[in-house]
Amino acid sequence: MNARKSIYNILSGLLGQGIAILLGIMIPRLVIVNLGSESNGLLSSVNQMLIYLNLLESGVGTAALQSLYRPVAEKNISKINSILSAVNRFYKRIGIWYLLTVSALALLFPLFLQSDLPFSVVCPVVLLSGLTQAASFVVCGTCRLLIQAEGQNYVLNNVQTFVSVFTAIGKIVLLLQGYHLAAIQTMYFAVSLSQFAFIRFYMKRQHPWLNFSAVPNHGALSQKHSVLIHQISGLIFQNTDVLILTFACGLKTVSVYTMYVMLFGMIATVISTVNSGMSFVMGQTYHTNREKFFRLYDAFETYNMALTFSLYCTAHIFILPFLKIYTRGVTDINYIDPRLPFLFTTTYLLSNGRSAAQRVIEYAGHFQKTQKQSLIESAINIFVSLICVFRFGIYGVLLGTIAALLYRTNEMIRYASENLLGRPPWITLKKWGSYMALYLVNLAVFWNHPINQLNDYGSLIIAAGIICLIIVPEFFILGSLVDKTSFYYCRRYLQRKKQILS
Template sequence: MAARKSRSLYSTKNIITGIGGQIINIVLGFVARTFFINALGQEYLGVSSLFTTILTMLNISELGISTAIVFSLYKPLAEKDYEKCQILLKLLKKIYAVIGIVVLGIGLSIMPFLPYIIKGNTEVANIKVIYIIYLLQSALSYWFYSYKNTILQADQRQYVATLVGYFITLSVHLLQISVLLLVQYTNLIKAQTGFVVYLIVNLVFVVVKNIVISKRVDKLYPHLSDRELARQTQELNEEEKRSIFKNVIGLACYKISNVTLSSADSIIISSYINVAAVGIYSNYVLILNIVITLVGIVFGAFTAGIGNLYVTESKEKSEFIFRCLNLLNFWVYGACGICFFYLVNPFIRLWVGEDYLFPIAVVVVIVANFLTDGLQNAVISYKDACGLFWEGKFRPIASALLNVVVSLIMVRYLGIAGVILGTIISRFLTTWWFDALLVHKRAFNKSPAGYYFRYLRYLAIIVATALIVYPVANMIEVTNLILWMVKGIVCFFIPNVVFLTIFRNTEEFRYIKLIGKDLLTHIFKR
């Protein structure tokens, strides 16, 4: 009971700080994006999105090492074996130093190929300088004590890093908005110089964030400070090294797949269509990422708890919690996906104008990609928390290759919609069925048939609910923000009523309701 309360308390803190701070960041993020578009335009937005994507792919160099270390830290933290924690963190510190150098080296080797990645001419000057700043930002994210965030993840205290991160992000947004205002309304800074300053602000605060988090970790865990790590001379035994190495190899394959699935689309769009289209696509991704981030905070808050649950409770209990998380995941993603479909184009029209809209066919495919990816959250959370990194290590490679091949073929016939559809097809042919099979066989000792049925049933319910919403949503023509909010209330209300009607008597819903009451109790006690 005490372990359950501890898991719930830490999860609650992680969720509250995550969602609370994220709401502030969402508002500031939209304000900053608006100033960015008004001051710099589509081409700069496209270049920014493209280079962010490229550097995200370079982060494959991390190979999932931090996740493997987090998994290895669960047991020593639970047993208060701080010596083992010191050994693991010291190892991660050394590895991160090397990874930063590797990212820098690979990134520099890509520079000669930038003209082939960016199709046609662009008005953005100093492309190579801009790329180098992005590259330095990525490399620096592995240095300056960044490894210390791992202990917070493993100990379910991610809320500490989250709070620091939000204060840093707030400072970054305010400074960047100031730079953009100078570009837009004065002659003091030209667009190309303003963009460079805009990026340097972010670069500096990457280092500041790591240093501040390091200081907080040293206060919370004095036995894991740099001084204590320096005194630690022991190393992992051969069996422990093999275990971590095995997990890293498995994780590397999964990370390559995930990064390819999320990043290849923008690179293909830039190479086969144009960089401005990447900028337009990035606005849709920005809005979707708000939902993904908020849901990710909830599931991330529970992941360490799942790892603890896996090593302390029965497989039957663990599988039941999985079904509950799966239902919660469907509910949130289903309602948000329906809202996104009906609200995104009216919102973008009000926000930045008609020039930044995709046709409805592309929006349908974007929503389908969002749903098919998001509905796998519970499986991914359990796979990571239970340490199932080695098994099925070749699946991600197949998934990544298939994604690139299918997207390259379909972009020629369907344009942007074809690129995204290629991602959906590759996901269904590989990730969807295999990861569920792995989790059910290894973590629960049972067939995944029930999961497959529920997944397809959930998708069918979402589609049917979207059709129910259609006639009501179409009655509201959005010409201002008030009408958009009215349409949003309708689009949010109907799916939740439908879902509640269908699932209110299920055992999973009753458990979610119970946990929800516990969370509210913790919130009001604060």
Template sequence: MDRGKKLILNTYFSLFYEILSLAYGFIVPQLVLQCYGSAVNGLVSSITHFLGFISLAECGVGAVVRSALYGPLAEKNDIMISKIVKSSNNFFKKVGLLLLGYTIVLVFVYPLTVKDSFGYVYTATLVVILSLVTFSQYYFSMTYRLLLAADQLVFVQMIVQSVTLGLNLIICFVAVKFKLSIHIYKLLTSIFFLVQPVTYACVVKYRYKIDRKIVLDEEPIKQKWNGLAQHIATVVLVSTDTMVLTLFSTLENVSIYAVYNIVVSGIKSIVTAFTNGMQALLGNMYVKKEYELLEHTFASIEWIVHTITTFSYTCCGILIVPFVMVYTRKITDISYVVPTFAILITLAQAMYSYRIPYNMMILAVGHYKQTQNSAIIEACINLILSIILVIKFGLIGVAIGTLIAMSYRTIYFALYLKHNVLKRSFSHFVKHILVDLLSALLISICTLQINITQLTYIAFFVMAIKTAFIAVVVIVLVNFILYRKEMKSGIGLLIGKR
């Protein structure tokens, strides 16, 4: 299978999974809210974010492992592939012990932070159960997932994860119908995640000639500690808002944040789905020294990400409050309508999504050590500003901190790419942002008269269709005028006609 076909399969299976995941993310928290209440929903969301450090096993060192695999996979070098797989497994075993220690500390310490709302044993046992879910999903199958991703076989993961997600959705309905405790419900979901590592192991055994007894005469994975440091900073970045709200605000505010985060994170996942497999494609071109094709392909990917991000988050900014009003219409313990926070958190996540092509290119060429400080600075900006602003502004304060932090690193990535990787002019980035702002402004003006008529999903769906239609028309016209060449090339890449 050539890399073009792999890209198409990766893109559309990823998109299917993310849509399914988005639906899951909307349905399940609403059922949890109705069945268990806002405080329990906030507690689960808070614990999940604190356990986010367990995902160190994927995005930090994982990115370095993928970069190391691009060359050996392109050269079909089974010996080097085996060495990288063995080194990766050895590293994750060590990380696993550290993460186990972190979880044990969390079990004893975290319940003290919410002791006024929940009993110690109740919270501690929930931490244990949720940690099992996280470990089964992220840790045990990590090296195999990385190998498949580096070989542009992301679609295999997407199929397996889609099946797992469907099974867990069924469990949620059963838990709500029979009024199972939150502990039993979360414990049942962890069982189905065990399907994933078993399936990945079978695929890898069938497809690759991995020598599990190979001797490592030197370290085959360079910069893995730099990758780990970057991801620690990233986890701190994405976890800061929930942690700060947990420590300096209320669990009800955590619950409000979690509901809005379902929407913006879901949109981010959809945007990311369009780029799944593209990093491996860029890495493959880079190791093969196809530099002219690489620059042309990157320009297409840059246009794709900016266009999809602008469409998605502009619609999100217009629709998020009406959606939350419908979504929480049966929740009466607190009000979930916070328009200013909604706009700020939407802008913050949009800035994060705009960085995807630049970050992807930097990771594809393996510049982890060189960009490490920027990750730390971004996390510090978000943490410091959120702590300062949350006391006076609450939810809005943490959103401001996130927006400023994410804007900083997005600009940094565009500048770094100019000076160190593709040598592309920074004006490309500036033009894209200006066109994005123009499109968003025109869409907002054209949809001013569109409002939700009643608090029902049908009424919201009608509003969403009208908004999306106007957004598509505006974006197509703007890009046809200002980005005609990139538009043709980008669409060609997505449909496999390059």
């Protein structure tokens, strides 16, 4: 059953992301062409600021999710309801504070923004964007946690796919009709409300035993403050760059930055979708069968890293040819920079390549024991970024992120290996070294390849598909050679499944 859920989660997630990527690629260009790079930069800056407001959640979601894995695996309805009751009460308070904070931000942000965009546009864009998240906390935040703990991410994926398609079409129509950003955000807010209401209705119908008024188990959220420290660190290295660039370099530079983030972030989303499809299995197994968990962990680490390195290698090869076509005719700022792909892929490899270690730390609940390292990571990022941005611009903030990730990724792998897995960290670092060597070999092979001269989407997509079909198996074969134990474990698992099906 868990294997089937994982497959559903992954397939539905990949389908949704594929559709979202195809539609989503069109929208930033339409915004840039019809409204200018400043408007595109504004949307990115507002989204990044609102992500920081999610700190009001105080780590409740992650702490509750880890607490839910055991009772969900044991089908303990009483414990599930007590945890969800505590979360529901907290989320209602968060929604109120979020709304008040967003209202203040909508009034103040336009006053400090260096932009030609009028107050009448910036203020409603900020307000409507924030109202969407506030409604999410109040209406369906608790239900989302139970869906994730039960491994039914495919429900969220399917709903999100529908919403993504509908809103993307709506944005395209509104942009082509000449509407401004406030109208677009109004449409998105209305669609999001219907999505949240459906999720709550669905869970109440599927689980009639749900009782958000049960005696709350506040103890299940005891780790929320330690989780919050980790969330602050994560938000800093993921989102500080945009805020620093907004005020140090302007919205046009932000638009360049977010263009690369959008494209490389699509790869991150695909990888995250695959990972989240299996996360509930690993979370439940950690608390019920530790020996089996260690085998799952090794296989997950090996092949997740293979997927990460192979997809980013393909993206690195094709991002500049794609951007040349994508930004054709845009003259207010240059989007083509050969140095940026190296800096961006370094940040994403360091971030995604440590996800296995990060997950086992979360499953073990070692938030408080690792919060010191998380704070150091944040300090390094801010310090280096602020020093370098005024000298190196966009390169400076990326150097700050890389410096922080070099420290934290190495520390996270060391901690997970020595304290939770009972093994030396070189086992993981050996995989890193092997994958990185193959990554560089592939880049060297395609550095001056004729694909760099392709000038239409059709040829580029076909070439990318062919190269991807070559590169991905390379990394998976290398992973199987480096970690033969995981290869044999996966092969035996697939053989057993095949026998059951036959």
